[in-house]
Amino acid sequence: xxxxxxxxxxxxxxxxxxxxxxxxxxxxxxxxxxxxxxxxxxxxxxxxxxxxxxxxxxxxxxxxxxxxxxxxxxxxxxxxxxxxxxxxxxxxxxxxxxxxxxxxxxxxxxxxxxxxxxxxxxxxxxxxxxxxxxxxxxxxxxxxxxxxxxxxxxxxxxxxxxxxxxxxxxxxxxxxxxxxxxxxxxxxxxxxxxxxxxxxxxxxxxxxxxxxxxxxxxxxxxxxxxxxxxxxxxxxxxxxx
Numbered sequence: 001x002x003x004x005x006x007x008x009x010x011x012x013x014x015x016x017x018x019x020x021x022x023x024x025x026x027x028x029x030x031x032x033x034x035x036x037x038x039x040x041x042x043x044x045x046x047x048x049x050x051x052x053x054x055x056x057x058x059x060x061x062x063x064x065x066x067x068x069x070x071x072x073x074x075x076x077x078x079x080x081x082x083x084x085x086x087x088x089x090x091x092x093x094x095x096x097x098x099x100x101x102x103x104x105x106x107x108x109x110x111x112x113x114x115x116x117x118x119x120x121x122x123x124x125x126x127x128x129x130x131x132x133x134x135x136x137x138x139x140x141x142x143x144x145x146x147x148x149x150x151x152x153x154x155x156x157x158x159x160x161x162x163x164x165x166x167x168x169x170x171x172x173x174x175x176x177x178x179x180x181x182x183x184x185x186x187x188x189x190x191x192x193x194x195x196x197x198x199x200x201x202x203x204x205x206x207x208x209x210x211x212x213x214x215x216x217x218x219x220x221x222x223x224x225x226x227x228x229x230x231x232x233x234x235x236x237x238x239x240x241x
Contacts, residue, residue: 005064006031006163006195007052009220012061014047021047023218025061031162032193034185036205039215045199046091048215049165052197053086054078066162083111087156089166093148095140101127101147102136105155112159126154129184131177145172153181157188166198170205182208 007029014022021044029035039045050056051063054070063070066085070078082088095104105123114122127133130150140148149172156164164185170178186208188194198205206212212223 004030006033006066007197008062008064009048009052010062012048012051012058012063014044014051014056015059021218022051022058025215025218025220027213027220029163029195029197031195032189033211034189034196034198034209035211035213036198036200036209037213037215037220038200038206041201043215044218045215046167048220049167049197049199053088053165054082084159085162087159087161087164089152089156089164089169091167091171093140093152095148095151097140100137100139101132101143101151101154104140104151105158108155109158122158122160123154126158127151129157130154131180146174146177149173150177150181157184160192161194163195163197166196168200168202169198170200170202175204178202178204 005028007027009025009027012022012025013020025048027048037045037048047056051058052065054065054073058071065081068077068081070081073081095101096107099107102120102123105126106119109119109122124133124136127136130153132147132150132154135143135147135151140151143151149169153166153169156166170181173181182205185196185198189196196209198209213220214223215221
């Protein structure tokens with residue numbers, strides 16, 4: 001595998017009974033790159049994220065993540081990869097209702113074995129970066145849907161992983177907050193070399209990423225270059241603005 005690639009997918013297929021969702025998917029995501037994957041609901045975008053994140057198993061094909069062939073890893077190796085190297089932003093946030101915003105992030109950072117003070121430093125820093133410091137001690141039920149989504153994003157960023165898989169990360173968030181989040185993603189990608197694979201329906205996401213793909217009829221198709229150039233121009237204007 002090319003050492004600059006965070007994700008390399010080749011010929012991946014996934015079926016659920018008689019329904020074939022993925023039909024020979026090929027996809028590359030490089031370190032420090034923001035990649036967006038668009039497609040209608042039910043097209044298999046979340047399925048592909050789950051396969052790359054070692055949460056599911058393909059029926060055919062190859063998946064190499066951060067230099068590791070995840071289909072050859074045992075369950076312990078897959079779990080270790082998820083705990084230490086991959087940050088997840090799930091649909092529905094998956095926050096624990098009996099833990100505060102800060103504690104939800106802290107809990108995720110215990111899995112890779114970080115010490116108390118480092119966990120708290122990272123949790124507070126990511127909450128501040130997302131404009132959530134004032135809600136650090138609030139419980140999920142005391143927060144809006146958009147705030148809960150931002151906490152889920154903070155939880156993934158605080159891990160400082162090499163790869164972030166984000167499933168509709170901007171869902172339920174106002175446009176100003178979306179721009180702040182995507183600008184933060186850009187900064188993290190450039191500073192830490194983190195790769196981002198973002199599944200979305202949000203047109204604002206397309207303004208900030210490096211590469212756009214569409215999932216069509218079970219295959220990943222790169223967006224046409226002229227459309228990508230137009231996206232970069234709109235993204236540059238968004239940064240200036």
